Amino acid sequence: MSDIAAIATPNASGGIGVIRISGENAIEIADRVFRSLSGKKLSDIKGYTALYGGIYDGDEKLDEGVALVYRAPKSYTGENVAEISCHGGLYVTGRVLRTVLKNGAVPAGPGEFTKRAFINGKIDLAEAEAVMNIISSHGQQSLNAALNTLEGKLSGQIRDITSSLANASAAIAVWTDDPDEDVPEAHEKNVKNTICGALERLNRIIENFDNGQAVTEGVNTVICGHPNVGKSTLMNLLTGYDRSIVTSVAGTTRDIVEETVRIGDIVLHLADTAGIRESDDIVESIGIDRTLKKIRNSDLILAVFDGSESLTKEDISLLEKCKSRRAVAVINKSDLDTVIDIKKISEYIPWVVQLSASTGEGAEGLRIALEKLLGTKELDTSSGMLANERQRMCCEKAAESLEEALGGIDAGITLDAVNVSIDYAIEQLLELTGEKAREAVVNEIFSKFCVGK
């Protein structure tokens, strides 16, 4: 059985989010994303015990939390289980889940934990019957959903990509399967072009999915800048749009104030930070440290500058940190004379918006910039394509496989082997449309090439 993972807490904002992993290697997988403060490994501790520590995607720290270990058969599913509890935002839990998937788990199907619990004798027949109904309704639903999305724009794109790959695969297959036939030679260059094209489009779709999350789940955003540039005023301006949908949590332990706001279609999880400056004050420098960490871990930076003053050393150092990140430079105090070197700023951050946080003038410009930057403007929300992590994972695996194919070609690997990677990518993509890869390629061969005795 594969190792499965899912967010076990309700799909809504809450105090705590739990990511559950189940399967033979569940604890090892958890070890790959969780580093305990004590240095102990989860695989070294007994069942029913927990460790406190950080949750990491590679070197990037996502959150802090607690990891609990259950050892087979003493767990809900009867298998090895690891549960990682983190802060309960949809965005954070989603990131943690994705990292777990990246490290060897596969997304759990509907009701799969319960199914395993049943198979391993942990729950009784009546419960299993109930689960079966859930699974079947989910199956039907997801099928319907899949059918609906097949009409969508993005799924059309997936189909296009698949068919270009099937075409390349068929060209290789026919070239190798019918060597005596008068068929065009499969040129590595052509194959490579096809793969590159497919890869580019695939990556765009994955990106679009991530942007889509800006709509549904929100983007971790940090507001930063040196003191008195108007960060808090900006925060108030943004939250003031509609207080009723704003939840306010004072970050008592972090010196960071967090708010969730909706700007147009976009949900931002805003964090107002301590101003960055060099400081001798120990307490203040701890706060600044946290700010810098927050900048590293956020997905969107709103870098605020005082337009009425020229750029400071601190400003430049902040700009350095924003380089090649998703960031918007907010030039505040547009009601005063503009002194700041906007051209210089735009060398670091292409998205520059001028506004006055105190009067609200120019706020519309920020909304437009955000929509453009996050790609939500072009987002086809009606199609609902790539609605979940499973679909995203299919695309990602396909992309990975294509990278591997490219690597193979560059390393001089023969096309028969390269084609296995292409086929695997096709298979992943067809999982989204419900077709079978072998047949797709075989059909392609017969429709495109004239072969046979």
Added chain:
Amino acid sequence: MEFNAGKYDVAVIGAGHAGIEAALASARLGCRTVIFTITLDFVGNMPCNPSIGGTSKGHLVREIDALGGEMGRAADKNSIQTRMLNRGKGPAVHSLRAQIDRRSYTSYMKHCIEKQENLDLKQAEIVNLRRSNGQWELVTRLDAVYEAKAVILATGTFLNGKIYVGDKSYMSGPDGVFPAVGLTEALEKLGLPLRRFKTGTPSRVNRRSVDFSGLEIQEGDERVVPFSYETQTPPENKAVCYISYTNDRTKQIILDNIDRSPLYGGKIEGIGPRYCPSIEDKIMRFSEKERHQLFIEPCGLDTEELYLQGMSSSLPEDVQLAFLHTIKGLENAEVMRNAYAIEYDCVDPVAMSATLEFKDVPCLYGAGQFNGSSGYEEAAAQGLVAGINAALKIQGKEPLILDRAGSYIGTLIDDLVTKGCNEPYRMMTSRSEYRLYLRQDNADTRLTETGYKIGLISEERHKKFLRKLELIKEERERVEKTVIAPSEEADAVMIKCGTAPLTTGCKLSELIKRPQLNYEVLTPVDKNRPELSGDIFEQVEIELKYEGYIKRQKAQIAEMRRLEVKLIPRDINYDDVTGLRLEACEKLKKVRPENIGQASRISGVSPADISVLLIYLTKKGK
């Protein structure tokens, strides 16, 4: 009046490529076996191309050989030209192909059967097949009644065979042999889902009438590799093939007469194979293509008959002559046998299990074209599996089921019995998801042990095989341990091959992995290389070069086999499975998969359906 003519364990109907392997396997496993053929002169006949092997088909022949079948040895003995196709395109697609002397092949196979203990060869048409007292009764046209415990149907294109040439059509088997016309009714009575398929063959011309002067020659390999792992002396090349092309005039003649084609005229109802199109099909479907290639192949050493591969047709004879004469080299060709299309009865293979036994008719097996496949090699592969399973069943032993992860034979059978086929099924490397592992060079390491366990591989051959495995292992260990130090000599090799010179000592295995290098070019730096046969080095080299890919394929195989061992009981009632979607339910009822793995490969069965099924089965199992 009917009379009792004899009693057997296994009876095989048809002595083509499927029937031969079935009968030989069954007899070799100790079952009293009889094999029937309409004419003794066409045992193992090649009514179409005079060749064996080709991409993926060559793989099949080697697998047949590794399991103890006859085809590989027979091909080696009667080969007149051999080529390893796709050299330079990667080991997964290397494939052997041999031109065969078709008359001597037939004699070889007939004699092989005649000499086989436990096996009787009879010329007779079986016109009825019925159950009586728990036995099969086979009735010949002359009312002789044979009893058998198991029957294997290997009727090829003979069953209600009907030949089409233009607007003419008549009941006939291939090559002017009469068809089998009695048996269909009996099979229908047994409830087999029969249908009509179609295939075709090109004309044969007399060598004297062909002008070879402007044609491309295709020679055999300099170093011939045999099919069979038993063949010690590789066959010699004794003949060449030629290549020519159709042209505008060929196309024009065909287009002008297309309404006279029985297919385009709507007379043929049988479904023809897309991969084996007639020349008129190619021209209609690929109208943008300016020319089509054809191969001129000798039918044997003692004949002037030449086979025109690529020119299959069912147009009227006068049109055939006219378009052939437009082709370079064939301007004055004398046709000896005309091209034709043939339509025949065959079965929907989803009615069978992976043992090739009919699910609803115990002790009845099918193999070859009767199962909807096409090709001599595909037929032989199924014949072997059907013959082995009939014998095992009679002897009360566990059946032989080859899965798709272990062989092309397994892939072929799984495709047939799981997905069925809408046209005659041809093997292709692209049909296997595990093709980097399922290579022709390692067919013996994949299957010899199985053949030995069944009892078709001799002690001697098995010992030799184990020795080979040992040598491969030792050599692999040697190259993993051997370190090549930087030296002028080493630099010279690296530079010559266009790869980076050594800066520090490097494992020999790592060098072999470099795409630019191989055993051959590394000879000067590999001082302590043992004297081993080339196939040992070949195995080590391929394993190293494709290590990453093969590892991944093996992981996929392990994953696939996990589902394959979850059996579904024969008596499952899919209507009782709560939560199964309607489409899945219907598909499952039709195919009746033997295990979860097979079920998951049926189109229309979703992962959610499989989950539902798994839960149902676990519940049942309690």
